[in-house]
Amino acid sequence: MSEDLDARAADAQTSDRARSLLDIGARIFAEKGYEATSMRDISSAAGVSKALLYHHFASKEDIYARISFSATEKLYSFVEERIPAEGSAAEKVRAFMVAATTFFSDHRSAWIAASNAFWSDPDRHRLETRIARRRQFERRLRDLIREGVENGEFNAVDPAMAGRLILSGINWMHRWYDPEKGLTAEEIVNQYADILLGGLHKR
């Protein structure tokens, strides 16, 4: 194996390790809250030394910010792939809602982390990128609502306001939703969509 390949293999290994530490960190942060979580909690849960944890990450804040960043980065493309190219605006808005909820539910810990500390990141550039991605995500939903208003499917609502209402339902879910009991996240968001799209749709 050439030195170059060795280096690449080492890199890949490092980033697997880092990814696994981030997953564990996300779970601990979601369980205990940001403030109550220490670097020691994360290293213990991962079964590694604190020194190794500090080798990968500068601080607790750094871990938290990376978790949030990664979740926001993936969200947009995950949702985009699930919006049908053809169909009514109502179908597209519902697909957006179901996809976003599925993503948040599948990445529950990371999402709670991202949601609780949205504005804090020691890396200014990373924070700005994350805010830009989030805006892109929100804009996509507004555009779908505007499509429905313009083609006469929906009432003449303000797309920005209707979009915020829809996202509130999805964003707030992690505050009360228990994946262990009751309806699935997808069933819940479909009930939300019935009410919201019923309200948007022209009579």
Add this chain to the structure above:
Amino acid sequence: MSEDLDARAADAQTSDRARSLLDIGARIFAEKGYEATSMRDISSAAGVSKALLYHHFASKEDIYARISFSATEKLYSFVEERIPAEGSAAEKVRAFMVAATTFFSDHRSAWIAASNAFWSDPDRHRLETRIARRRQFERRLRDLIREGVENGEFNAVDPAMAGRLILSGINWMHRWYDPEKGLTAEEIVNQYADILLGGLHKR
């Protein structure tokens, strides 16, 4: 003045002072976040010594929990007084939404504090009382929705789920709403109510 009256006058003064410190605390917590706020920040903003602040409150966590407690205690009666005894379920649900939003907007700092640290309070009894009040508030909304389902005004939605969707819109507002620009909180919640009640109402 009798000794008894002296003592009561001193008590009243103390609690005025404590209330004013809590108001200032709420503002600082809302501006800086819980973690970044120190007892020194609060005492500086209030123009009092740290010793005086500690005379009234055991810790930063104690101040935060008292702010949340007081906001939750007042919320229920504020909203209850604004729900009309007569009228359609839709009118009552809208009145609930407008009242809750007005309350949150008028007590913005306290509400952000309560929302961000809902589950933490060093005083277990106070925390339980707060959770009970919050449940009472949520149950009131569900009962209004159930009234509309039972009298045939609304579609056969699950009142718990519809209630959560409505509260999500209201609860999430503090994350993006800027009282300095754009629509008022009351205008926004009326747009939300148009969509949500449109979706609940039988066609």
